[in-house]
Amino acid sequence: MAETAVLTVNPEQPEPEKIRIAAKVLREGGLVAFPTETVYGLGANALDEAPVLRIFQVKNRPKDNPLIVHIANKDDVNLLAERVPSKARRLIDSFWPGPLTLLLPKSELVPAATTAGLATVAVRMPSHPIAQALISEADVPVAAPSANLAGRPSPTSAKHVLDDLSGRIEVVIDGGEVGYGVESTVLDMTVDPPVVLRPGPITVGELKEILGRVEIHPIARAEIPAEAVIAKAPGMRYRHYAPRAELVLVEGTPQQVVAKIKELRASYEQQGKKVGIMATVETAGEYGAEMVKVVGERKNLRTIAKGLFRTLREFDGEKVDVILAEGVEPTGIGLAIMNRLRKAAARVVRTE
Numbered sequence: 001m002a003e004t005a006v007l008t009v010n011p012e013q014p015e016p017e018k019i020r021i022a023a024k025v026l027r028e029g030g031l032v033a034f035p036t037e038t039v040y041g042l043g044a045n046a047l048d049e050a051p052v053l054r055i056f057q058v059k060n061r062p063k064d065n066p067l068i069v070h071i072a073n074k075d076d077v078n079l080l081a082e083r084v085p086s087k088a089r090r091l092i093d094s095f096w097p098g099p100l101t102l103l104l105p106k107s108e109l110v111p112a113a114t115t116a117g118l119a120t121v122a123v124r125m126p127s128h129p130i131a132q133a134l135i136s137e138a139d140v141p142v143a144a145p146s147a148n149l150a151g152r153p154s155p156t157s158a159k160h161v162l163d164d165l166s167g168r169i170e171v172v173i174d175g176g177e178v179g180y181g182v183e184s185t186v187l188d189m190t191v192d193p194p195v196v197l198r199p200g201p202i203t204v205g206e207l208k209e210i211l212g213r214v215e216i217h218p219i220a221r222a223e224i225p226a227e228a229v230i231a232k233a234p235g236m237r238y239r240h241y242a243p244r245a246e247l248v249l250v251e252g253t254p255q256q257v258v259a260k261i262k263e264l265r266a267s268y269e270q271q272g273k274k275v276g277i278m279a280t281v282e283t284a285g286e287y288g289a290e291m292v293k294v295v296g297e298r299k300n301l302r303t304i305a306k307g308l309f310r311t312l313r314e315f316d317g318e319k320v321d322v323i324l325a326e327g328v329e330p331t332g333i334g335l336a337i338m339n340r341l342r343k344a345a346a347r348v349v350r351t352e
């Protein structure tokens with residue numbers, strides 16, 4: 001493959017002529033990375049096996065890890081799913097378009113490559129104007145995993161996509177930074193009560209308001225070693241989101257976490273390692289050292305979600321050996337943050 005073309009598109013009002021170029025590439029079997037409200041996705045025609053298989057190849061993604069199918073019209077869920085339970089319809093009315101992916105029994109239209117041979121299909125309708133325009137114009141459902149190499153932090157800018165996939169895909173649409181910074185909530189609607197398989201921007205509390213009961217799969221909390229779980233969502237058992245440095249996650253109250261990180265920094269530095277600290281607005285001043293990056297504000301966890309993957313990638317640029325990362329409260333979007341951090345971590349230190 002030749003060079004990857006970069007199309008710079010206005011994220012609020014996507015230029016139709018540019019969207020047409022990218023949509024044509026998708027329709028003709030090419031791969032197009034594009035912004036969504038969560039992270040950048042790597043899109044292919046979800047109904048065409050050959051480009052779907054190429055997604056796995058260019059990402060180096062294990063073949064047993066199924067893809068999310070993105071649509072631009074709510075009604076298209078009826079084509080992809082064999083059946084849409086009434087609870088799912090209620091969620092669709094409340095949260096689509098938006099960062100909620102629903103797992104449903106798949107229809108015959110969806111090829112096995114897209115769902116990695118599973119009988120279910122994951123469907124989501126993104127709210128980002130570029131994603132919507134692209135999918136509408138392509139006029140096919142779009143399979144799109146996060147547009148990173150497998151195992152790396154998800155991309156929140158076009159630059160991150162190019163860092164991982166330049167020269168391997170036809171087009172990247174540069175629509176600036178994404179909004180949420182963590183991937184969609186994945187909810188299994190093939191069981192009752194529904195089960196959260198991956199926490200995300202739509203919180204468990206918000207789901208409960210519509211559904212009453214919702215369960216959280218142990219893998220969504222990521223508290224236990226992933227290998228110990230028979231994963232319902234195959235991709236969720238792999239180590240993920242990992243920067244090149246060794247990530248050490250420290251959990252506890254902010255005071256305990258700061259004290260522990262100082263202690264760990266001293267001992268890693270004694271071993272001759274270069275240490276970076278992922279801190280928050282509230283705690284950064286406590287470390288009094290270089291190589292402290294502020295990921296966001298504890299009192300507004302959404303800012304931490306938004307800065308998370310970018311900060312992990314920035315540490316790679318600094319060539320640190322170890323990243324000491326502060327944990328946060330696993331409530332609201334904090335559950336999504338802690339899920340990503342626990343999965344990225346080589347080591348988790350609990351101070352309580």
Ligand code: TXA
Nearest residue numbers: 038040041066067120121122145146183184233234235
């Ligand atoms: O926000 C998002 O969801 C982003 C943007 C691009 O839309 N996409 C994304 O895709 O995060 P990916 O492939 O990185 O993560 C999809 C997750 C994986 O953990 C996969 O295992 C799970 O969804 N998944 C997809 N289809 C599934 C299925 N049929 N059954 C169980 N899990 C499924």
Ligand code: MG
Nearest residue numbers: 145146147154
């Ligand atoms: Mg991913």
